[in-house]
Amino acid sequence: MLRGISHDLRTPLTRLKLRVERMEDRAGRQQALSDIDQLDRMIGSTLRYLRDGSSRIDWEICDMSSLLQSICDDFWDTGAQIFFEGPERLEVECSADEMMRAISNLCDNGLKFGSRVTVTLRQEGGFAIVEVADDGPGIPAEMRDKVMEPYTKLGPARSEKGGYGLGLAITAEIVAGHRGELSLRDNHPRGLRVRVALPLHHDRS
Template identity: 35%
Template sequence: ATAADQLGPDLQPVVVAEAGPAEVVRAARAFNAMQQRIAGYLNERMQILAAISHDLQTPITRMRLRVDLMDDMPDADKFRQDLEAMRSLVHEGVNYAKTLQGSDEKVRRLDLDALLRSIVNDYADTGSPVTLDGAAGQPIGTRPHALRRILGNLIDNALKYGQRADVHLRLQAGHCYIDVCDAGPGIPEEQLAAVLQPFYRVEASRNRDTGGSGLGLAIAHQLALSLGGTLRLHNRPEGGLRASLQLPASS
């Protein structure tokens, strides 16, 4: 039961000791084999996704160069926009595949307050309306690069669709809560869970003038799970969307 609970989204197997009575040995052996098969299937799928996404980059680059050489071609700008959208989608596809394949980054103690101040200050330096409220007041055990990427995706999403990003931090009952709120139109209630899935986009409910691959929130969701946390979306009563990240305060 412990091994099953510890089998995270990256599907790194936790080998169960194959010892004890015959029935226990048989169950443990079957469980270990099942873990290996599932991990193998997922790894194969992710390698295919990464390979296709990587190989598409070369022809897209060639097509872009050819379009640039044809300045007198009708609708050249539209071709460039389509190729840029394809390039962005391929790039996000590679990143998503890497996320699902897991990370070798080690868990370490982190000053969460300092990390959030650094991230918010970086956005403020570029003139982006990002604010920070609250504090954890103590270090937590986590993977810093993964957490920074989650927060970057959530803040970018808030700025892109909601004009601003207000970050709220608190420590409560052994968990760390980070909320990223925006002032946008929100998302229909019935689609709040669906937008965390890959390639799902809700342009009609957000901003028709902005694109996106539909992978930013999916990557943040997978990374949150890999940190032993959760990511949930809520529409705020006063308007806008709240992305709530919950993480364990210790490793």
């Protein structure tokens, strides 16, 4: 079944890529092709998660500041109120694709339920701390463990926003695969603050 889903998703994506390659606007063409390639990787990663219950990590040294700024820029280009605050550069050993997917999920959730998102980055000892804060309704403390489980939604109001309740579960899986920690906290004066703590380096010997 998953093989059929993969085919069904990638066939129109391939057609779209062929059309985009004929665009005359070079800058727009390159951005669109980059988005299509990212979407293709995300489809593959999501299907692996559904099949195996885990995500594969291709380790590399990544400039987390640049990655987070890129995510914010992409959302900003769609008209979203999203802002990045952090150092000019902070290197983290991670999978850039998986981390982009994880943080993009958090930003998407924040913008879905709020009107403004702030992404912050800082170093605390041997960890990079990424926080995604929104001004939405937040999540009750007693439900915060539950929303980490696949297909979990919090009532009809959130169901109306679309999706299948996989975003936080996949993000939590990616963070755990990086030997990091994800926690949900209150944002003040309102909203949700998601904190991701990632080791700067890994000993895989």
